[in-house]
Amino acid sequence: MKIACIGTGFVGVVTSAVFAKLGNQVVGLDIDEKKIDLLRQGIVPFFEPQLSELLVETQKTGNLTFTTDYSQGIKDSDIVMIMVGTPSAPDGQADLKYVFAATESLAPHLKDGAIVIVKSTVPPGTNAKVREIIKANTSVNFEMASVPEFLKEGTAVEDTLRPDRAVIGVESDRARDILVELHKPLTSNVVIMKPESAQMCKYAANNYLATRITFINQISDLCEANGADIQEVIKGIGQDKRIGAHYWYPGLGYGGSCFPKDVKEIAAYAKSINENESLFIKIDDLNSKRIGRLMAGYDKLAGGFAGKTVAVLGLSFKPNTNDTRVAPCLEVIPWLLDHGATVKATDPKAIEEIKPLLPTKVQYLNDVYETIKGASVVILLVEWDEYKTLDLSKINSLMSEPKYFIDTRNQYNASSMETAGLKYKGVGR
Ligand code: UGA
Numbered sequence: 001m002k003i004a005c006i007g008t009g010f011v012g013v014v015t016s017a018v019f020a021k022l023g024n025q026v027v028g029l030d031i032d033e034k035k036i037d038l039l040r041q042g043i044v045p046f047f048e049p050q051l052s053e054l055l056v057e058t059q060k061t062g063n064l065t066f067t068t069d070y071s072q073g074i075k076d077s078d079i080v081m082i083m084v085g086t087p088s089a090p091d092g093q094a095d096l097k098y099v100f101a102a103t104e105s106l107a108p109h110l111k112d113g114a115i116v117i118v119k120s121t122v123p124p125g126t127n128a129k130v131r132e133i134i135k136a137n138t139s140v141n142f143e144m145a146s147v148p149e150f151l152k153e154g155t156a157v158e159d160t161l162r163p164d165r166a167v168i169g170v171e172s173d174r175a176r177d178i179l180v181e182l183h184k185p186l187t188s189n190v191v192i193m194k195p196e197s198a199q200m201c202k203y204a205a206n207n208y209l210a211t212r213i214t215f216i217n218q219i220s221d222l223c224e225a226n227g228a229d230i231q232e233v234i235k236g237i238g239q240d241k242r243i244g245a246h247y248w249y250p251g252l253g254y255g256g257s258c259f260p261k262d263v264k265e266i267a268a269y270a271k272s273i274n275e276n277e278s279l280f281i282k283i284d285d286l287n288s289k290r291i292g293r294l295m296a297g298y299d300k301l302a303g304g305f306a307g308k309t310v311a312v313l314g315l316s317f318k319p320n321t322n323d324t325r326v327a328p329c330l331e332v333i334p335w336l337l338d339h340g341a342t343v344k345a346t347d348p349k350a351i352e353e354i355k356p357l358l359p360t361k362v363q364y365l366n367d368v369y370e371t372i373k374g375a376s377v378v379i380l381l382v383e384w385d386e387y388k389t390l391d392l393s394k395i396n397s398l399m400s401e402p403k404y405f406i407d408t409r410n411q412y413n414a415s416s417m418e419t420a421g422l423k424y425k426g427v428g429r
Contacts, residue, residue: 001024001025001078001079001178001181001182002024002025002027002076002077002078002079003016003019003024003025003026003027003077003078003079003080003081003182004026004027004029004073004074004077004079004080004081004106005019005026005027005028005029005081005083006029006030006073006080006081006082006083006084006102006106007029007030007082007083007084007085007098007102007120008028008029008030008032008035008036008039008066009083009084009085010046010048010153010156010257010323011083011119011120011149011151012028012030012081012083012084013028013039013044013051013055014048014051014151014156014157014160015081015083015119015149015160016028016064017051017054017055017058017064017157018054018157018160018161018186019182020058020061020063020064021054021057021058021063021161022185022186023063024063024182025063026058026063026064026065027064027065027066027067027072027073027077028064028065028066028067028073029066029067029068029069029070029073029074030066030068031068031105032068033068036066036067036068039055039066040059040066042055042056042059046321046322046323047320047321047322047349048153048154048156048157048321049154049155049157049320050157050158051156051157054157070105070106070109071109073109074106074109074110074111074114075109075111076111077111077114078111078113078114078115078178079114079115079117079178079179079182080106080110080114080115080116080117081117081119081147082099082102082103082106082116082117082118082119082120082130083119083120083149084098084099084101084102084120085098085120086098086099086120086121086122088261088264088265091268091272092264092265092267092268092271093123093265093268093269093272094121094122094123094265096122096126096129098120099118099120099122099126099130100129100130100133103116103130103133103134104133104137106134107133107134107136107137107138108137108138110134110138110140110142111140112140112141112142113140113141113142113143114140114142114143115142115143115144115145115175115178115179116130116134116142116143116144116145117144117145117146117147117179118130118144118145118146118195118199119146119147119148119149121148121149121199121202121203121206121258121262121265122199123199123203123265123269124196124199124200125196126199127144127146127195127196127199130144131144143170143171143172143174143175144171144195145168145169145170145171145175145179145195146169146195146196146198146199147166147167147168147169147179147183147198148167148169148198148199148201148202148205149202150163150164150165150167150202150205151163153256153257153318153320153321153323154318154319154320154321155320160186161186162186162187163186163187164187164189165187165189165190165191166183166186166187166189166190166191167191167193167198167201167202168180168183168190168191168192168193168198169193169194169195169196169197169198169199170192170194170195171194171195176192180192202262203262203265203266206258206259206262206263207262207263207266207280207283209247209254209259210254210259210260210262210263210283210287211279211280211283212247212248213247213250213251213253213254213259213287214253214254214283214286214287216230216234216248216249216250216428217250217251217253217286217290217427217428218286219233219250219428220250220427220428220429221428223428223429224428224429228428228429229428229429230250230410230427230428230429231410231428231429233428234248234249249409249410250410250427250428251328251408251409251410251427252290252291252294252328252332252381252408252427253286253287253288253290253291253328254287255317255318255325255326255327255328256317256318256323256325256326257317257323257325257326260284260287260326263280263283263284263287264284266278266280267280267281267283267284291328291331291332291335292331292335294408294427295332295335295336298377298379298406298425299339301404301425302376302377302402302404302406303402304339304340305336305339305340305341305377306339306340306341307340307341308340308341308342308375308376308377309341309342309343309344309374309375309376309377309400310336310341310342310343310344310375310376310377310378310379311344311345311346311371311372311375311377311378311379312329312332312333312336312343312344312345312346312371312379312381313345313346313347313368313371313378313379313380313381313382313384313387314328314329314346314347314380314381314382314383314384314387315327315329315345315346315347315350315351315353315354315381315382316347316349316350316353316354316382317382318382318383319382319383319384319385320384321349321350322347322349322350322353323350323353324350324353324354324357327350327354327381327382328381328382328408329345329354329358329381330354330357330358332379332381333345333358333359333362334358334359337359337361337362341377342361342363343361343362343363344362344363344364344365344371344372344374344375345362345363345364345365345371346364346365346366346367346368346370346371347382347384348384348386351364351366368386368387368390369391369394369395369398372395372398372399373398374398374399374400375398375399375400376399376400376401376402376403376404377402377404377405377406378395378399378404378405378406379406379408380405380406380407380408380409380411381408381409382409383409383411387411388411392412392416392417392419392420392422393420393421395420395422396420396421396422399422402423403421403422403423404422404423404424404425405417405422405423405424405425406425407424407425407426407427408427409427410426410427410428410429412424412426413426414426414429
């Protein structure tokens, strides 16, 4: 099939490359010339495993091309996917200006019978507005559809190639047949519904996962108060098939470019329809306050951070990405500096990305042990593989008293830390 992918952000690049890999003719379209130039050279402007290789491979076969020209990108496309950014508006709802701008630009070039898919995360009702804009700018027949994206950063290529399901929101049998055919090589598990439901699936999935993380964080806090260990509790409840043990680890709260934003959007949407008691308002509030609350506890535990050197491990929002949007370090490091600590920090991929976002007095090092050298507290923020099998005796020899290892991702346990002569603090244990 001939597909135009508008927007070469995270979802846009991954989706274009994956559909091209499956043998479709894909044009990636963006108004940003610089980005398009880089992508043509196979350079991805962010770190994502397997993506650069896929980009090179699919451009070599001729299945993937990039352009900044709407006419060239849209005129032959059977399917047009809108995947532009939806930043948060001041009231917390999604700001749809880029979606509408892309719609206006694509409309005059649409081929008769094209299917326009809104893949950006947008509130139900958006398709109707997109349809109006297109109608005002073209006389050809077209159809609207909604196919939300469920990929995760760090495993985006894998998630797109082998999704658990494809959710396809359509208004006609014709669009259903075309889109089922398109997604067939990815999964046989295709769920068909109306576009509004498909859009709600995206919000519901992300808000459920954010709620699940907030729930386990709340249970962790209770565990700390009564001597239980959250890791044991997770094992115990996870055996219940209705609950499951996956995607269930506690920490400093959810971050990244999706959950914080999507929960805020659904909370703002709930308020806008007078659902002022909405669960999502509370979830957002709990998550927003979590780091401050936990840091105050760690401060007490370590006998005050003032005058201490703290080594921070992990600056991205999670492992296998250099994305720093709503990364825990963005709150943790300023908190430490405000409380009088000296901060040394490291990350396998995100040092350059984080530098402009943090005060200049933070010292960055590439080597994890150099980072820990001379620190009296280590805070592990991101569970990069590199930080999962650290040499604890070496760490002991490099640290100064009180030698606290704060493990916000529960990668270690108290007994191995104690054996190595370190004081351990996990989450919920
Ligand atoms: C998330 C969803 O998982 C994807 O399905 C969705 O497509 C994507 O948002 C999106 O809307 O585009 P992503 O933000 O890449 O993907 O990252 P996750 O791996 O889901 O992690 C989100 C946050 O939750 C991270 O801060 C992570 O550390 C935290 N988390 C995750 C936990 O604290 N505990 C967990 O058990 C899992």
